[in-house]
Amino acid sequence: RMELLEAFKTYFQQGVANPPGNYTSYIIKAENISRLQKLAELLTKNHIKFAFGGNQNARGFNYDRQKEESFSVGRNDLIVNLHQPAAVLADVLLEPKTLVSDTNTYDITAWALPYVYGLNAYASKENLKGLYPSLDLSMDQDAKTNATQLPLAWAFSWGSTENAKLLIALQQANIKVRQANAPFTIDKNDYPAGTLLVMRAENERLDKELAKTISKIATSQDGIFKTISTGFVDKGKDFGSDGYPLLTSAKVAIVFGDEVSSLGFGEVRFYLEHDLNLHPTIISVQNINSIDNAQVNTLILPSGDYKDDIKEGLAAWVKRGGRLVLIEEAINGVIGKKGFDIKKRDTTTKKDDQKENFGSFANKSKSNFDDAIPGAIYKINLDATHPISYGIGNTYYGLKTDDLIYKPFVQGWNIGEINNKSLMAGVVGKAVRKSLDAGLLIGSQDLGRGQVVYLATDPLFRNFWEIGKTLFNNVIFCDY
Template sequence: MKRLLAVLSLIITLSLSAQELKSPSEFLGYELGTRFTRHHRVVDYYQYLSEAAKDRVQLNEYGKTNENRPLLLAYISSVANMEKLEAIREEHLKSTSGTGKSTKAIVWLSYNVHGNESVSTEASMQTIYALLTSKQSYLENTIVIIDPCINPDGRDRYVNWYNQYKNTPNQLNPESKEHHEGWWSGRSNHYMFDLNRDWAWLTQIESRQRLRYYNKWLPHIHVDFHEQSMDSPYYFAPASEPFHEVITDFQRDFQETIGKNHAKYFDANGWFYFTKERFDLFYPSYGDTYPTYNGAIGMTYEQGGGGRAGLGVITSNGDTLTLKDRIAHHYTTGMSTVEVAANNVTRLNEEYQKFYQPKNYKYKSYILKGSEDNLRTLTQLLNEHEVSYSYGTGATVKGFKYKNGKSGSLKTSAKSIIVSTNQTRGTLVKVLFEPNAKLSDSLTYDITAWSLPYAYGLDAIASESLISGTSKAETPVKNEVLNTNTYAFLTDWDGMDDARFLAELLQKRIRVRQAQKPFTLAGKRHERGSLIITKSDNDNKAEFTKILSEVADKHHKLLTAVNTGFVDEGKDFGSGYVQMIPAVKVAVLAGKPTSTLRFGEIWHFFEQQLHYPLTVLDENYISRVDLSNYDVLILPGGKGYESFIDENTLSQLKEWVSNGGRLIAMGQSIASLDGENGFDISAREKEKDSTAKLVEPYETLQREKMKNEITGAIYKTRVDYTHPLAFGYDNTYFSLKLGNDSYDYLEGGTVAYISDDTMPVAGFAGSEAQKKVSRSLVFGVEKHGNGQVVYMVDNPLFRGFWENGKLFFVNALFMAN
């Protein structure tokens, strides 16, 4: 009887609690779906629920955005589960080692990674309210984690813009201004990065902060809520091919299980949807693939709408799509997902344990050596992913050698890194390090190659044997007290720590020289690009050695002190081949000619990676700017240059370069500099096939088109390492090629280039595209009057993760003068 009374008391308590909780509409003061909710009000609602239902909701602020908005996680479950939440988490994680006996399912729902896909956050509020009221039964054996807004900066950018430009009441006509965002849309974060492509690379502060908490839970299911074109029906799992080969049969099958449950509700409402198209599971840095490679059922859900839909819009087929409709659809799939999880707890836990059992992958260990800067940066990434690694013992290992694409060997050292698949994150290791991911279908949604040894420019071996190593503590680089009477201090130039060291010295008005020829002094060889910091150049700088020592230690730089500028071999320090490095004034073009993503990569690089000042010049007023105030002007990639760089603008650019300016043209901007009145760059066309064209069936046209495409493939390029643009590199560079743009070699300025070998070392390149990029430029420099134009056909700053390309960009700023 007492037990029955206790149960009845609990039911009454929950019922009263449900009645007392305010719905989103009641709390916000307007019906959900009739306005867009600013982020601070979303935060207010979640904080309200965490107080009003504190026995069932735990709210955690896991970080801040670049614009200082809070990032939140809400943990929701039954009273009994919340009382032992930490114990449930610990038991769940034991499953990764095969010892867990968890009886709960963990579901993580992520909303609004793209800021202008704004229905997501609205739907999250409806979802958490339902879980605490009408759908409480789902929580008896399920923990639901909700991130209501992954990208608050982008979301508020969109919401504020929409509120400024919308009609009153809102206008359904898609031609109205409220359905056309400007150049800087709300999709991206503060630095215009796409956070949905940053899960693996962790270049952005939102991604890094989120992953620390994701790794604490490693859920069974992760859903990333999105929007697509306003004319598209809803998309949900199962995903399309290609699936990466590491994805298990269960992960495939359970996507089908979830999709069929969604379809049941959509069918009942007469809502349209599609599955198994467009959205694949291959590229590892998405909100569906990254969780999948860590054992989850990772899924993308796509509602039609996006930034164009506003509060309501008439679609191309004449239907009216409202924000309320979009909320209903995302709410339905979210609740359906939790329902399926609650009904399949045992199966989810059993299969989750199986995922983490040892795998017999072909390559058991990856051994890497090379630039200490790049190795250090790689270990920082591995630490954030909680991937274990060890260091070499001096043994020689054999296996697939990345640099030549054949069998080879590599002698390890105490600085070499060994990363094995024989660990908890072994599947993730395989995906990120394998030389060439197996591609089951060339029609993909994103790039098809990303292997970290290539991205970090490291000499690497993939071994079919398990290679053991040793652990060691990181020893901070620290110089001895610098002698104020030393003639000069020398250091090398081969990575981003060197670049940051130089950038800070220049800003502190420390004068630095570069060696354009290799030299030997006191029995030590110094390569091209080595930095030379002399006492005489800095005689007027107070506390010169103190500043130099502090900056060197900060950036892990060991300085070599020398007491003469008379070298054993090479050029003396007073030679014309030892030049002063200027503290260049840099500007970058922003606005419609440029891609927001390409501009954002440059902006982020200067402010968060190089830490060097950058002036942003918008296309609306750059014609009124005196460019003689700047040493360097960067043109980011973009599709709008044809109308921006007219004959007059091109003439002004040529005059500025001729007077000593340096123009860095990247990606698609290069095409606007070609032509009879342009610079010397010349687009390269593949030879036309004289044979008659074949008639292709309509349904195969898309695949036929792929013959002309390169979908993010890695190419081995040749490098003229004697050129200042290539200082710090050897005679090869692995470049991530994102398209088939092709330009002829430059006379006297071809620095990195593709020769006759047009097969990529990894990723997909169509047969016709391969012909087009044969004997084409990758990076080059054209002298024009007293200045230069630096051409970067491939993007060394792409998504901020191609670490080995960044020094080319720094060289373009400081070395190629």
């Protein structure tokens, strides 16, 4: 027993004295405070020490640009120094390039947390340490003190699960919520596209104590807002223009059945019910062609084999104003069917590339790996102006576990595409890498009064892909 305890002690002491890996410090930029707080919670649960802020310049590997460069440490940047007992775990969770000793693996091979949380980061060989134990939220906290004033509008951030929960709570209180479809500036304050707005004039007729109601909801959801006293903007579109569409409350349904991936169905249902406190309707796959638009305006098809189940009734529901969300293999169920414009990209191997196989049976597993992608992170270039990109920007880090890729639309919205430099981390077989060299992974098309959204990457993978939750929220709640 003493020998075992001594081994444990030595293991943790080595982490403090001589951390593993190529880097000494990891710096995660405070680009989205809500997602940064979520990351901090995860690190705390795993007993990984960290601190915030600094006033120095340093050099490190930029996760997004994939190269060494200089950077400055901001007040709310999160810093993990590996000189700590949990050094091994911290390095495994944060290293930009996951090291896999054997490519013949059954599970994902990339999970670097900055990518998962959609936060830019640096891996540095310098011994950097944070100066503060907590975030500086003083500016945001000041916004709460204006809660009971009577402004022209209340502005809420958009870009996290917490923001989506607040939107749901406001709508459940019969408060009309609008969303900015482009950035704007008022009183020297910049508001990004996606900002939620509650206009006093159109809401106080229904609620005479609107300010108190908003304050109560914001407090219950830990929501931070700013008050706006004028509708004339310094930059952007003035209030009252078509730049601030009214958001419709989502009436969500999920399809289930033998054809549906149990994991895909489970993660969608869990996220909606557990994280967002929504209660979606569960619809059998046999009933997807006879849906009532008054009961359901958003239908989610998790990954699955739907080819024989999708008939004209589903397209008719979309044309009447429904929003159909197809995830991963569910996309294949509509290819070639009337009304759906999505087409697979041709990834067949050229004749010149085909060679006779004289490999030995002993190398069978290595040969099979050429067609494998157990789970790798790809940098998806987004159309930052599209509502599905709100709160994310022009780059989305998605997890790919298959080689499905599609042709960009001629008429439609090519929201997320990859190129031959998009692979960021993870093990990908040679043949799959060729297939995923360029094409569409996230797109949408208008169909009648409704839309069809195509997601060829799982945004909710095991309910831990945090930046994917923002993407999924945009798909469900935003106007486009």
